[in-house]
Amino acid sequence: MHTIIRRFVTSVVAAVVLATGSLAGAGIANAAGATTWVFHFKCGTYLRAPNKWYYEARAYNQNNTLVGYAEFNADSSGSAPDDALRATDSYGDGYAVIAHLSTGRHISTGGHNSPYTTAWATGNLPELTDYTIWVELAGNLESTVAPSCFAES
Structure with a gap:
């Protein structure tokens, strides 16, 4: 029951963040110091199937275009294995997307043309x-x- 409540609270917090845009944005500066992109980030907790949770950390550019995301699949469902992490680069802007998990696990889209998962x-x-x-x-x-997002295995 505690897990269900925590997931619900996480979903509510994510919804508030989506509605208010309250997660801080971050700029990337080039070598000359000029900002080339401004990104903002959103967290999400989703139900893929009954009791099959997955979590996302999404990145958007200043035009609110989804540029990429990290996805952690807590429970196996279909072709998605459990305790699995992947990265998706959905926008051809020259930036690689690197998904990180707090265990030290990470995976990158670097070296691949967008779109790529x-x-x-x-x-x-x-x-x-x-x-x-x-x-x-x-x-x-x-x-x-x-900023980091909550996930649970």
Whole structure:
């Protein structure tokens, strides 16, 4: 029951963030110091099937276009394995998307043309354990890291 309440609260917080845009944006500066992109980030908790949760950390550019996201699949469902992380680069802006999990696991779309989704980076994790995921955008000697989002295996 505690897990259901926590997931509900996380979903409510994510909804408030989506509605208010209250997560801070981050700029990426080029070598000359001029800002080339301004990104903002959103967290989400989703139900893929009954009791099959997955979590996302999404990055948007200043035009509110989804540029990429990190996805953590807590429970296996269809072709998605459990305790799995992947990254998706959905916008051809020259930046790689790197998905991070607080265990140290990470995976990158670097070296691939957009749109591109990585394979799942898997590994068994203890159940009912809290983790964080976040997305990093990197390219042209520039990088920005999003605030972290809640996830649970």
